[in-house]
Amino acid sequence: MGTLVGHVAPGFAFFALGLWHLFNHVKLHALNPSSYTSFPWFPTSKFRYLEQVLIMVCSSISISMELFIGPAGHQPFDPDGTIPSNHLHNFEHSAISMTFFVYAAFSIVLDRISNINPIAKSSLTQLLGAVAFAQQLFLFHLHSADHMGVEGQYHLLLQSAIVVCLVTTLMGIGYPKIFLVSFTRSLSILYQGLWLMVMGYMLWTPELIPKGCFIHLEEGHQVVRCSSDEALHRAKSLVNIGFSWALICVTIFAVSFYLVSVKFYGEKVEYSTLEQREDEKFELGDDDFEDVESQKGQSKLHGEPKSFIHMGKGYAIMDIER
Template identity: 25%
Template structure:
């Protein structure tokens, strides 16, 4: 039950941080908040930053506390029991350092004004440490939990590359949205892992074997059961990814509808016509070759003149 609680708290915290990551979305598009003043928009941008650092600080403190608790309650009969919590504590310490550095550098009176690029670099290292933990965490080669951990590497990689892109382009919108999507996918997948590992929602003919709080594995009875359990894990991840895409498209459509059109929409043609205001005339006369042929035949072809006056400059 303690494992389910840990995974649930981590999943909900990642979802909360992803929502906080989306809060500056309106400030990145000034047209969404054109009626607000610059001072109010700057203060609102400081508020998401403060909420982001406080939420990541709370999550890292809880993770560090859980790792230390697992270390002190580790079993002396299991050689892996003390080492696994310490590896998780390393990643939690990096996230804690990132959160404290961000809080100390918050305006209007920063105690230690760290540049944003340095904070994003710390965050990149923290995500990299998290990636190494789940990439190397193979207590049992045949354990089904390894498939879940391998799939978790996908949103972690998305967070790493998007944060690196934020360092290169601090004011770019797509990498921040990609990082929010990676955080949200991590949150939902942590919830899925908690329910799949520690409840009856686990695959049929498979069960968990716990040696301690941090050392556990999921074994199945037959080779076919292992294949089915891995296939179920992949299907679950695809469902989570599809849900994230549907929710993201829905939120984007709602924002664009509230904005009142498509980003960078076209201007009406009549406005450009009215801006021209230049009247031009041109004449379409009969060709000289046609006149020569008409005179040779002994009859005179009337000259056709068409005067066109348009307002659009043609």
């Protein structure tokens, strides 16, 4: 993972996953604002488990790159069978990928078992996701790579995004109907991917290295070193500024995306409701339609409300399956 591609590729995967979840959660909430319930993953119409399969494929590629393709000799061990110091980070990164593979695999297994309560399925799947983020946070926090230099500052800020992913995933177990929890979780996954891509370009592109710093080869992988404490302090400050700018851009994007989606899908539900009412009016006639409306009003008084929320709910499920 300690290369440009090693950060950009998984970063893009997290970014795409976060964007996919953000789109589906916003769409689901726009169609069902009063009866919204979050989902741990979203199926597609052509292949139900596309999301999980892609996670498993990406995780398998990452494990292969870390343990068998990237290391010299295409194997991560010394001749005596021990793990060399310069391959410790490979095992740490592969353990993260293994945990996400386990999450995706068991989410499929849980979904295919019919005699488990749907709420229990969703909660267990969320718990598996939380374990994956907890593993990621643990290994990045106690990373064998440099914690003091510029790369360490990038990893420190990355951990803040992972903490939000972990906390919101755990909150999603107990509060599945709170849209803001799912919205924040999706956004934090997206932001984590964005920051990984930024790390890849900023740490392994010589033209983007801060003044007074340089790329140096240590223990088989390249790291950024600075010639003085002043240069290091400046480089870390630039990392903090970059993190802040990225956060501002993601915030603007998220709120704008929400407003556009609510406007589009909210009008879609209103149009469907109005169209149904006009059809009823056309078939029954004006006088009969008024009588039907009065009966609906009476049924509400007797505790049987006929709202359009149920119609919106069914429509939301159909849209997500597309």
